[in-house]
Amino acid sequence: MALVFLYGANMSSIRLNGPDQMAGLAAPMGLALTVEEFELDFTCMSRRHACGIADLTPFPESPLRGVFRGDPFPESHKTLTGECFGGTPILRKPALSVSETPSQKTVSEAISHRGRKIYGVLYDIPDDRVFRNSQVDWQLLDDIEDEGGTHQRREIQVVLIGVPSGYEDKPISALSYCAKKPEPFLKTELHYVIHLLEGLREFSAPPEYIDYVKFRIIRTTPKLALALDKF
Numbered sequence: 001m002a003l004v005f006l007y008g009a010n011m012s013s014i015r016l017n018g019p020d021q022m023a024g025l026a027a028p029m030g031l032a033l034t035v036e037e038f039e040l041d042f043t044c045m046s047r048r049h050a051c052g053i054a055d056l057t058p059f060p061e062s063p064l065r066g067v068f069r070g071d072p073f074p075e076s077h078k079t080l081t082g083e084c085f086g087g088t089p090i091l092r093k094p095a096l097s098v099s100e101t102p103s104q105k106t107v108s109e110a111i112s113h114r115g116r117k118i119y120g121v122l123y124d125i126p127d128d129r130v131f132r133n134s135q136v137d138w139q140l141l142d143d144i145e146d147e148g149g150t151h152q153r154r155e156i157q158v159v160l161i162g163v164p165s166g167y168e169d170k171p172i173s174a175l176s177y178c179a180k181k182p183e184p185f186l187k188t189e190l191h192y193v194i195h196l197l198e199g200l201r202e203f204s205a206p207p208e209y210i211d212y213v214k215f216r217i218i219r220t221t222p223k224l225a226l227a228l229d230k231f
Contacts, residue, residue: 002130003174004141005032005158007040007120008054009192011199016123021144025129031203032122035157035171037115040216043182044150052186052220054196055179056118056156116212119205122158122174130175145177152180162204187221197231 004026010016017024034056042052125141132142145151156176200210210231218225 001124002127003029003172004123004125004130005034005120005156005174005176006123006199007056007118007176009049009195009199010144011121012195012202013121013199014202015195015199021139022125022129022141023138025126027124028203029122029124029160031161031205032120032158032172032174033161034118034120035159036117038118039115040118040213041182041184042186042188042217042220043184044179045183045186046146046150046192048146049189049192051189051192052183053188053192055182056176057182058115119161119200119209120158120176121199121203122160122172147177150180151177154178185220188217188224189221190224190227193217193224193228194231197228201231 006016010021013026013028016022016026036058038056038058041055041057043055043057044053045051046053129138130141132140132147142148142153147153153175154177155173157171158174159171197210197213200213214228214231217228
């Protein structure tokens with residue numbers, strides 16, 4: 001069995017365990033939180049979704065920058081303020097009023113703070129449904145996540161949140177998938193982020209984190225601001 005930390009659209013158990021994906025074999029262990037700090041960004045263009053999809057980006061001051069994977073936002077990618085695209089943009093105004101969703105507190109924190117622990121869902125999945133070296137005829141998670149193509153597998157430390165399983169507050173090593181060659185500020189689409197937000201709600205992620213995710217979505221794709229008011 002493989003422990004896999006998912007933080008994008010496949011957090012949703014309905015989506016992940018659908019007949020065209022894991023077919024009910026992915027067992028959710030519960031809501032989990034990364035030990036290290038990242039930013040949630042949309043840096044990978046998905047052929048499957050035809051839009052930018054979620055990625056864990058080491059923020060500029062992170063000790064994981066350039067270690068977790070190749071530096072995703074090198075010196076050549078600078079804003080006029082001199083800040084890297086991987087950090088929260090300080091000159092960009094939120095696409096919606098701070099009196100709307102997300103909350104004023106979330107917008108303020110997102111602008112002033114770089115990096116945070118990221119929520120996702122920890123799944124326990126049979127090895128032969130994860131790894132591409134398995135000689136099987138069914139769909140593999142490596143294929144779904146395009147491992148070796150747009151994404152690469154990485155080990156990540158997470159803790160389970162509010163789950164009486166004996167793992168509470170204990171770091172757990174899990175696999176996750178991150179973009180191989182991140183591109184800053186890719187636009188995403190509603191059909192993708194709906195699954196992401198539904199997955200967070202399904203596993204009772206804190207409202208402030210859902211607001212943070214909405215802010216990160218609108219940061220790259222302002223046209224979604226009105227639609228996200230419904231979620």
